[in-house]
Amino acid sequence: MTRPLQQKAAARGADRKDVRAVCVRCGRGRPYAVVEPRCDCGGLLDPEYDLSRAVIRDDEAAPGARYFDLLPLQRPESVLHIGDGNTPCVHARTLGARLGLDRLYLKDETRNATRTTKDRMAACVLAVFQERGVEEFVASSTGNSSSSFAWGLPYTRGMKVQLFAGRDFVDRHQYTDHPRVELHVIDDDFVGAAKAGRAYADEHGLLFEGGFFNSARREGLKLAYLEAYDQMPQDPAVVVQAISSGMGVYGAHKGAREYMAMGRLRSMPRFVCVQQSSCAPMWNAHQEGSDHIRPHHVLHRPQGLAKAILRGDPTNTYPFMRAITTGTGGGFAAVSDIEMTESRHWLAQDEGIDVCFAGAAALAGAAQLARSGAIRREEPVLVNLTGGERIGPADG
Ligand SMILES: Cc1ncc(COP(=O)(O)O)c(C=O)c1O
Ligand SMILES: [Zn+2]
Incomplete structure (x- = not known):
């Protein structure tokens, strides 16, 4: 004992x-x-x-x-614990029967403190920054990551954050009412706000935390998957997540490689990245067999139900996601508003889980692949429900 x-x-x-x-x-x-x-x-x-x-x-x-x-x-x-993690991974029998998947596992990341998986990212980044002596940094997101940073910041010893938000995403920023959190509103989309944040950081000699390219973000998001790999009775054959930059799936893949090396997983799952049809630059590039994003794939001020994943220009991260999907025999999926809405309803009705549209997109992607036969009935499938219904309008 x-x-x-x-x-x-x-x-x-x-x-x-x-x-x-x-x-x-x-x-x-x-x-x-x-x-x-x-x-x-x-x-x-x-x-x-x-x-x-x-x-x-x-x-x-x-x-x-x-x-x-x-x-x-x-x-x-x-280590910082900001109410992140320890979320359930449920064997969804009712919903699985509906979709023709006997072993459908849902990682319910809506149970994090701010209702998204991004709390794991913030817990890791803030801890790493604090350990390395960072006193102030600049960040930007479609809302969920910035809300997680703002939520986690009071757990640090005096750290400050400057958050940059595109005008259409301001109402998605929560917990910003704190003296060490400053929110800058930029009259542009999310990609434009990130550029403004980087310029501000350069001008003021501050650290721009880097999004996907900040490995502490990817490592924090990895923990949703390590937890799920530990919770599932079998190794997942397929892993599905809705993506914006793809940093969560990158972490999931790295975690799987580490678990294989440690003997905790026996085989590498196929990784599937899901986008919404109205903003699917990665899916489009992949459909065309392109190994990089071309100008005609990029969208300015994209619109869609799943606001968390409205990234019109994933030029810098797409090559990594293409390598992971092709390298594991997985792929990309694009889902319609109807598919997302239907999935959101099924999740609430069959499993009692209220997801945002990004979470619903992941399930819709799994449903689509089950219908097409790309995922077989008996295969263990892990779907990451990355975010929950927010306070206020359900805006994904
Ligand atoms: C709820 C939710 N799901 C999925 C994503 C996709 O994130 P990424 O692909 O950058 O890991 C995000 C990003 O903001 C999100 O907030
Ligand atoms: Zn090198």
């Missing part, structure tokens, strides 16, 4: 964990640093851990502590 406690004490007393970053393009390694999102060669830098020694501390309540060995944190005391 005392073993977990001893392990905990050993972990606490252990020397600082060495975190390395490795370039996914040229393979060069270096010490992990928050201000260095890219390698000299332009490649993405991923944190790398000693997987031969990594352990999952099942007795820890905070996800950051449980999966500490797979996070870019040096000291256990740096």
Whole structure:
């Protein structure tokens, strides 16, 4: 009975964990640093851990502590728990029967503190920033990530954040009424607001946290999947998520690679990225067999029910998502307003889960692939319901 406690004490007393970053393009390694999102060669830098020694501390309540060995944190005391994680992963028998999927598993990320999976991102980023001495940073999103940052900020020791929002997304920013949170409204779409945020950071000598290219974001989002892989009775054959940049799916894939190396997963699932038909630049590029986003795929001020994933220009991240989907035998899906609306209704009626339209898009993508036969009835399928109904109008 005392073993977990001893392990905990050993972990606490252990020397600082060495975190390395490795370039996914040229393979060069270096010490992990928050201000260095890219390698000299332009490649993405991923944190790398000693997987031969990594352990999952099942007795820890905070996800950051449980999966500490797979996070870019040096000291256990740096972990922040902001009400993130420990969400259910339910075997959806009723909804599965409706869709012809016997092993449909829903990771209910609507149960996070701010009702989206982005709380996991904020918990990890804020902890890593605090540990590395960042006192103020600039960020931008379609609303959910910024709300999670604003929610998590009071848990830090005096850190400040400058949030940049496109005008159409302002009402999606919550918890910003805090003296250390400042919200800047930009008369543009989400991509334009991110550009303004970067310019502000340069001008004021602040850290622009980098979105997809901030590996602490990807590593935080990974935890939704590590939890789900641990909760499912079988390894998932297919993993489905609605994407904007794709950082969540990137984390899911990296987590699967790490779990395979640790012997906790036996095979790599097929990864499926879902977009809404009215804003599906990645799906379009993939349909055309293009390995990059071309000008005619880009949308300015895109519209759609699933506001959280209204990214009209995913030029910088698409190549990573294409590599993951093609590399695992998965793919992209685009779903209509009708499919999202129907899925949202089914989730509420059959499983009692109130999702936003981005969450509904993921289920609609799985339903579509089940109908076409791309997912077989007996295959274990993991769908990440990334976000819930917000306070106020249901705007996804
Ligand atoms: C609810 C929800 N789902 C999915 C996503 C997709 O995020 P990404 O592809 O950037 O991981 C977001 C991003 O804001 C979101 O808020
Ligand atoms: Zn490199």
